Amino acid sequence: MSEIDFQELASALKVAADTINAFPHESVQIKIVEALIRAYENDHTEDESAILEHGVDGDGNETVTTVPKDINGAPQLGRQTKKRSTKYVPALDKDLNLHPDDAPSLKEFAQECQPKTQNEYCLVSIYWFIEKAHIDPVTADMVYTAFRNLNVSLPADFINMIAKTGSKGWIHSGERTNLKLSTNGINFVEREMTKRSAEVVDE
Incomplete structure (x- = not known):
């Protein structure tokens, strides 16, 4: 502390002391000191x-x-x-294996399901992780990594997109580090989406 700063502090303390001592009752003086301490704490x-x-x-x-x-x-x-x-800013999970030896790759499964919207891509990604690659729990970063792998257009608010997928009843999206499939989501993938590639061939 410089000499000037010290002198300013000493002057301020003297003014404070004179102000406090102007009150005749000690109980009032104590309350004023406590108020000054509280004000100092709030500032720090x-x-x-x-x-x-x-x-x-x-x-x-x-x-x-x-x-x-x-x-x-x-x-x-x-x-x-x-x-x-x-x-939250999504990040690539570089440790993910999206081409397991004992299951179709993420891209192969997405081609089978033919997702049409970001929410469907989100559902397909989570389904693939849990049901095909047997990876659980699934995180938002893993879904983001799946989107990048599939060349899907990224939403401006990635977490909001996941939440909207949850609002459709397809996933449980309450925790971004533990995304879960719902029964409705499983049924939609298995009874609707996996049949789309066959429909395209029939046409």
């Missing part, structure tokens, strides 16, 4: 918050729940918590 909780929990919100964004610390560094559980959200 952004960087000094205790992280309580990492999670994912309804849109699939990463969230960090924090709570302010007290003057001793302990979480003040009675105080209002803060949440920060980070937009």
Whole structure:
């Protein structure tokens, strides 16, 4: 701290002390000091918050729940918590094997199913992972990797596309790190989509 900064701090402390001492009752002086401390803590909780929990919100964004610390560094559980959200950005899963020896490749299965929409591609990808490649759990990154492998046009909001596939009743999309097939989704693939390639040949 420079001499100028020290002098400014000393002057500010003297003004604060004179203001507090102007009140005759000690109980009032204590309350004023406590109020000043609380004001200081509120100004410094952004960087000094205790992280309580990492999670994912309804849109699939990463969230960090924090709570302010007290003057001793302990979480003040009675105080209002803060949440920060980070937009989910899909990433390639480079460890995936999309051409297993004991099952049709993802591309071969997609050609059989003839998906027409992004939601159908999403369903087909999850079905292939679970039912054909026997990979479970399925993540949003895995579906993104499947889209890239299949040369599918990518949606502007990938998580929202997965959520819309879930709203059709085809998958359970509540957790982007654990996407599940529903009975309706399985039936749609097996009773509808896998017959499309045969229909094209018949025509």
